[in-house]
Structures are given as C-alpha cells and as structure tokens.
Amino acid sequence: MSGEPLRPGKYALVERERRFLLPGPPDPGAVVERRAIVDRYLTGTRLRLRRVELPAGGFELKLTQKIPTFMPGAVQGLITNTYLSQAEYDLLATLPGAVLSKTRLSLPPVGVDIFEGHLRGLVLAEAEFATDDEARSFVPPAASVAEVTDDPRFTGGRLVRASRAELVAWLAEYGVADAGG
Template sequence: MSDTNSPAHQGASAIHPGKYARVERERRFLMPGPPDPSTVTATRMITDRYLTGTRLRLRRVELPDGTLERKLTQKVPAPRPGGTGGVQGLITNTYLSATEYDLLATLPAEVLTKTRCSAPPLGVDVFGGHLRGLVLAEAEFTTDEEAHAFAFPAGCVAEVTDDLRFTGGRLVGATRRDLLAWLAEHGLHPE
C-alpha cells in the first residue's frame, strides 16, 4: 500500500466502501531470508507497475505453469483506530485481458519485481532489483479477530504492518541506501 501522504492519495477520503471494494486485512513481517524450500507449496513471479500520480497498481503474475494473470488494483488506506489490527484499507481488483494490460503498461510507472512463495499460512515475497535482500511475509485475514489472534510467525524478525516504508507504494521509490538503512534498524544486513 502506498504512503497516505503522497500525492497519489490526495482525495482518498472521497472513496467509500461499496459494491466493488473490499476491506483488506493483512499483517506483514520481515524475514532474514527466503523460506525453507520444504515449506513452499507454490511460487509465482510478480511484476508490479505503480502508475505515476495515482493509487493504481498494474500487476502481472506468472504462474508456475506459464499462465499469466493480469490485474489493475486500487488500494485506498482506511483509518485504523489504535494503529494496529491489520486493517490496511479498501482494495478493488479488475482482471485484465492481455490487450488491456499491454495498453495500461504504456503509462508511466515505477516497477517492482518479486517472487511470491506460498509457505502457509504466509505468502512470502522475495524482492529483486534494488530491493534484493528484502523478504516480507504477510498473512491475510477475513475478520479483525483473526488478524488480532494471529501469532508472530517463527523465523520472522519484526512485524512491519504499521511501517509504511514496507508497503509496495513506498518500496518502489526507495533507494538501495534507504532499504539497507531500514533493514539495519531491525538487525538485517543483506549484501
């Protein structure tokens, strides 16, 4: 999710839950490295294009069988009383054809690449490019109670659910130096 103070979020208060948007509940955790391969049930390659000046993300997912999934996502932050609980905001997804994706991919954007590993109950993102060395695990929930009850996962270093620096919209604009400083705050020093 992007920084709520960025230009892309100006006017976010005008967005309301409705017919298409759903509440997104997730908790995010830093890991010192990728999950043990024996715990991984599936992997997929993800390319996210954060469209410049918007709250929109264009996502391309390559599944293990070579199938491609393409979607346009809007994430709108929601107020979180107390600042915790995993409620990130509202999310709306629109699935796209190859032609629709290719057209939208011509728009200016910043790009993130990552490998997502399913290691139940977590989805673990292993980042590439300028974010190499960053490994984020997340768990999604259907209720606030589930989010609150979720135990801190073994092997994780810190919970970063409420740290906006570890959201896609912020990470895409982070420099390598930024990332290394943020990870060092948690005792992580990737090469």
C-alpha cells in the same frame, strides 16, 4: 480517507493484512507454490498494474486500486481488483510508473515475498484475513524479525520508490544485515 469510516461496497473490499520482516528466504522444502510477480505503480495514482506468472503456466493480469486508511493495525484500507486482457494491460503499461519485481512463495498461512533488483535482500511474510478477530489472533511466523504492518516504508507503493541506500538503512534499523549486497 484519513478519519473517515471504511465504506466497502460492491467492488471495494476491506483489505486486512499483517506484514513481517524475515531475515532471509524460507526453507525451499516448505514452499507449496511459487509465483513471479511484476508490479507497476502508476505515477501519481493509487493504481497498480500486476502481472503474475502462474505455477501451472500462463499469467494473470490485474489493475488494483488501494485506498489506505492511514490507521495502525491490520485493516490496510479498501482494495479493488479488475482483471485485464493482454491488450488492456499493454495499453495501461504505457503509462508512467515504477516497477517492483518479486517472487511470492506460498507457505500457508503466509505468503513470502522475496524482492529483486534494488530491493534484493528484502524478504517479507504477509498474511491476509477475512475478519479483525482473525488478524488479532494470528501468531507471527517464528522466523520473523519484526512486524512491519504499521511501518509505511514496507508497503509496495513506498518500496518501489526507495533507493538501495534507504532499504539498507531500514533493514539495519531492524537488525537485518544487507543480505542482497
């Protein structure tokens, strides 16, 4: 898709988001909502299975396709979501893939992801936008260490394949100590 114009359609939407590296989790008192998320990136594809535990109980299951733009800025590419039944999710979960787990905290206007497992210590804030103007005018969270929107290492598809040593080195580049040691 590199160099091609985005062609949103009936199902694929333009995804606009900016990501920011945080030095640690936010103040718990500021959290409006908390959700546990498990993402399974299906090997050799642009597909992600997602299970979200909802605050009110129950869960949401989705299959997402992301087609990146490979261009700098808030426009990340096209995104298509399909909501799944438990049986559909269970069938797709048998495909080879790599798993990433995180807790998403809602602190409007951002969501803050606190990663688990080999990515412990990584905390990212993310803001989504309906228009390019909204994305350009967004003021980053005061606690952010750096904007990593254009750093492909801080996308889910890359993070899920990162080793612990790689993550520690990437965080050090931004001056963030290995908080998850």
